[in-house]
Amino acid sequence: MKKTIQLFVFLFTLTVLAQNYQVDLNYYLPQDVTYNQNIPTPKSIIGHEVGDWHITHDKLAQYMYALANASDRITIEDRGTTFEGRPLLLLTITSTANHNNLENIRKNHVALTENGSSSLNTANMPIVVYQGFSIHGNEPSGSNAALAAAYYLAAAQGTKIDELLNNTVILFDPSLNPDGLQRFAYWANMHKSKNINPDPNDREYGEVWPGGRTNHYWFDMNRDWLPVQLPESRARITTFHNWYPNILTDHHEMGTNSSFFFQPGIPSRTHPLTPKLNQELTGKIGNYHAKALDEIGSFYYTEENFDDFYYGKGSTFPDINGSIGILFEQASSRGHAQESDNGILTFPFTIRNQFTAALSTLEAAVGMRTEILDYQREFYNNARNEATGGAIVFGDEKDAAKAYHLAEILKRHKVKVHELKQDFSANGKNYKKGFGYVIPKNQRQQRLVKAMFEKRTSFQDSLFYDISAWTLPLAFNLDYTESATMSQAGAEITDLQMNRPSVPNASNYAYLMEWHEYYSPKALNLILQEGLRAKVGMTPFSIENKEYDYGTVMIPVQNQKLQGANLLKFLTKVSRETGVKFTGVQTGLTKGIDLGSSQFRAIETPKVAILVGDGVNPYDAGEIWHLFDTRYDMHITKLDTRSFGRADISSYTDIIMPASWGGGLDKDDTEKLKTWVRNGGSLIGYRNAGRYLNSNEFLKMKFKTSQDTAKAITFEQRQNYFGAKGIGGAIFDTKLDRSHPIAFGYKNNTLPMFRNTTLFVEADANSYNNPIQYSNNPLLAGYISKPRLEELKNTVPFKTNGLGRGQVIYFTDNTNFRAFWYGTNKLLMNAIFFGDEM
Secondary structure, three states, X not given: OHHHHHHHHHHHHHHHHXXXXXXXXXHOOOOOOEEOOOOOOHHHHHOOOEOOEOOOHHHHHHHHHHHHHHOOOEEEEEEEEXXXXXXXXXXXXOOHHHHHOHHHHHHHHHHOOOOOHHHOOHHHOXXXXXXXXXXXXXXXXXXXXXXXXXXXXXXXXXXXXXXXXXHEXXXXXXXXXXXXXXXXXXXXXXXXXXOOOOOOOOHHHOOOOOOOOXXXXXXXXXXXXXXXXXXXXXXXXXXXXXXXXXXXXXXEEEOOOOOEEEOOOOHHHEOOOOOHHHHHHHHHHHHHHHHHHHHOOOXXXXXXXXXXXXXXXXXXXXXXXXXXEEEEEEEOOOOOEEEEOOEEEEHHHHHHHHHHHHHHHHHHHHHOHHHHHHHHHXXXXXXXXXXXXXXXXXXXXXXXXXXXXXXXXXXXXXOOOEEEOOOEEEOOEEEOOXXXXXXXXXXXXXXXXXXXXXXXXXXXXXXXXXXXXXXXXXXXXXXXXXXXXXXXXXXXXXXXXXXXOOOOOOOOOEEEEOOOOOOHXXXXXXXXXXXOOOEEEOOOEEEOOEEEOOOOEEEEOOXXXXXXXXXXXXXXXXXXXXXXXXXXXOOOOOEEOOOOOOOEXXXXXXXXXXEEOOOEOHHHHHHHHHHHXXXXXXXXXXXXXXXXXXXXXXXXXXXXXXXXXXXXXXXXXXXXHHHHHHOOOEXXXXXXXXXXXXXXXXOXXXXXXXXXXXXXXXXXXXXXXXXXXXXXXXXXXXXXXOOOHHHOOOOOOEEEEEEOOOOOEOOOOOHHHOOEEEEEEEEEEOOOOHHHHHHHOOOEXXXXXXXXXXXXXXXXXXXXXXXXXXXXXXXXXXXXXXXXXX
């Protein structure tokens, strides 16, 4: 009977709202308190009621500043800017008395995570809650609910709100993704009719590519909490580690025909490093959400669909840091109102659910305050008790930059890192001072370090909402080893700086640049863009008592645009900008190929384009755009598939085809692209673009097809059966032929590669055509089913062949995954600079 009444209330509410889509602020606000008339309402600042229009980020920021100016409960800070220059705001909301003692409260709270915390009395400490809204810009009910929630916290009056503010410090992040929110609000508002049309076929409910979900470079920022590669992530991670909040909430949206989800997720899909008590407390907090949603007649569910495994998500990252992460997923109206299986779903209704969950979180925080504070203290006490002595050493004797960037991530997470005291060797690998680092195992963040470095291959469940492996030293392709002592550790690093090479010695003959360093492509591009000639060595050689590997770049002194001292000055500038070392040599006579040999091949100045738009996966495209633009400072032209037929592509040396979500190019476009390749262009395809390349005879490949059939699988089990056959994201070992140009710059004969596809390409009969090949025992970390693992063995993630005067290059795997897979970025750069030599 209770469920029947709830359903009636739910449908009645939707019916009423279908007749009148406009609501006033009281629709959201509790009526068990009074409201301070001196606090500005959202409408008084932004010019419309919450939910009438989709809030743009500029108006959202305007209102948050207005609240901070009007209320002594709120302070506001600008923690930086997005790629598009929008502020990353944080409101700190608590009682006036707490504000007057805020720094002491913060220090005492952080002390809970440190040694000696047993002396702290949690009964007298406020609980800290981080509330974050709409990390996906086209899931806007969160940030719109932030308007009402912030007003409530500033204006509500009475015993209830006093108790809340006295016992809580709220870190209030009204928009985790300002650029995406602005992009989506523009779309939804642009298509709003005076008479709102809830027909799902209306253009309002179908954004154009790439949509508002992502940030400026089309990244899903809810996957960046652990890697911390984006400015928005860096701001919130700084806040997190500055406070170590006890609860962190992450407000999302899901499909229109759903209801409302809150954690815990599926129990069997919780990461084993997350304490059991964490999930018990999450469930206990969930009771507060259920009660609040019951009171307004909203349906919800828990322990389905979503999990708590990948620590790079906002709702899971807190769990490895002594906090409790909570995911909210609200059915999305994707506009102002939309027909759904549950009736007409209005935008105000979605906002009210998010608002209600935001308040029920705070109610739970107050009600469970000491219990959750004590949990945080015990989390770190137990972590210290688990800690063993010794250290993890990581580095790359040929590449200081990759090691530096991993150390950079560790430092952002308050992990203690030491410099390497001296050069040493272990397990056949050389570690070089300035090119490696030491992590003590016995430290506060030892559980987080374990989560970053472990290579897990066994799991309770075979399904994952996101990736199943992210082992960071493998992602960076770094050597690493565990030591029983700290004997290799030098001083702890407090100010991390990248190792910089010495000034090049002058030469009247040639300068040499090894290709090992991560930023070697950036340096080469600067040289070529300056109009200087450069050549690449196809085989190793030694000169003046130094050995040079495959792919060494030579810059001749003679017949150059810059001469003598000017050339040296320019190369010195390039070296300082990139960290890449140049060595001046005085002779062309070597052991191996001489510098005048035909085995030094001229390098063409690249002009690169990438296909974007309808049919293209925006994540993959954005990662490539980001790599070129922010890491290597290289131009890359974005060619829209809608206008490809009209574009003059004759001047491009390379065109990249990212993974696709459907047909982006028609028959005429395909013929145009093929003609361009035949005339000398290099076409580089990724992931399921391989199907297109194969079927349109750009590059013939043989894909393996799965032979296993479902046996003893019921209808109910079929979804899990197919899910377990997928590869959501795992790490695999490959063998490298280092003499092939695609492998230039890699010092080891193996390379860890990330894979989240089930495209298996059979190896070529000629071994020299398989420069990268999965080994016979390839699984390094993550989940893959046994049948899939058998299919993967000895296949190849890379194929290339000539077509006319051009080249077609294909990767089955994403070599640029989420901007933190530094270890395989150079594969794409090798394809760009050395594709003609393949």
